Amino acid sequence: MDVSGIASDMSGLASGAGGLIASAFVVAGYTMRTMIPLRIVGIITNVVFIIYALSHRNYPIVALHMILLPLNVYRLREMLVLIRNVKRSVNSNLSMNWLKPFMTERRCQPGEVLFYKHERATEMFYIVSGRFRLVESGIELPIGSIVGEFGMLSPDNERTQTLECIEKGVVLGVTYQKVEELYVQNPEFGFYFLKLVSARLFQNVGKLEAQVAALSGKPAS
């Protein structure tokens, strides 16, 4: 009985099975609907392919997956950090600081208008420095506040006030499209995002009720 022949056959089978398993993970990856499972399957696929390609000394494939592996890990971590931050925000101060990594910086000069009343809303802003005023109501927005988050969910998608820069400053902007992408790619983020925006809306309603009560002299219900 030729033992070396059987061993050679077995190693051939094992390496063939390795290729099949790696391919199965590629197929599984394509069936994923949302980002986190896709990244996890992507990472497993990368590891399996690296082992498989190393055993066959196929170095271009090894190099390809060595590049893809950290990329998948980075994106997965980014998504998990985002969800953690949104969750924390919902449970604490309702801040939207977690959006900062997805925002782009914009420098504003005095007199510059970021958006006009009735204009179609396409992005929200985070005020980093400078002074900004809502023209119609005359309210000056403090540093660290977010403007325009409700425009994304409002049915008519229109600005309700005009925002003007009154002292040189910097804002961070993120388009609704970017938030929509995060929302669609990640249902868990979407759920917490809705919770957060609703909480901010209820907070505003509460403030208004308190103001109405103060004006009418009755306690808010």
Place this chain on the structure above:
Amino acid sequence: MKLPVDFRLLKERYLGEASRKPWIAENRFAELAPYLQPDAAEIVRSAVTSLMVYQDPDYALLYLSRVGRYAGPGKEPCAFLTALASRMDTRMRYIDPPSIAQVALLEGGDAGRRASFCLCDLAGLLPPNAADTALQVMSYLRLSQRAIVLRFSRAGEWKRRWTKAWALLRYARTYSRRAKIENAWVERWLHMIDRVRSCQPGAVVEMVQTADVVRGSGADYHRDLANWNVIVDRLVKPVCDGTTAPLDLAAALRVVLNAVSDHPEPAVLEGQIARLIATQPLQRQTA
């Protein structure tokens, strides 16, 4: 040509909703028409048609949504809507190379059209980020204000192709830096109309008429645009903000509009406005 549904969805995803059909804009106009005066309705109808030719039905819908801020269920009829609707149509169909090429293609004769632009206007056809970089390079080379004359004609095979190629750029117009600037201009104009309406309602018609200041293309357009900004920044806005002595804005705007018909340089106009503000309270006191 009708694209398969997947391609249409992709087109809609990456090129916006410009694939909307003209009947959507026409239906929106039909909803709005009962709230418009007959002359205003006629202007809006013709504007919708011309804006669909100029850009696409979505652009006409944007126009209608802007008109809808002043007319519609539960809104007081505006006396100045006729003046506003025609001027907004003119400003939304701003002159750029694709628009001149479109006109040359639509016109019957072979005479063609020519228009003068600055090199910065050609850079303005690019998306904002690319245009900003191109403009920085042009400014460094001191080329941004250099005039360039573009000729468009249907006479001859190559001239027709050249004109058609420029006219095709209208599909990219929505994403251009110029479109962003023009959109901001119209919004600022409407915003100032609203502010004047609340602080000095008698000056609304004059504020609407300030749109006539911005005309043409090339160097003339840039000068007129700068003049308009001077009028708003030095006269209208300070009056609405209450940072200047109270004055009769309608009378002041009439004087300024008269002065601007001579196409002065922005610095000259600024001086005229400063003198006007200095003398206007005295005029009111003596009146």
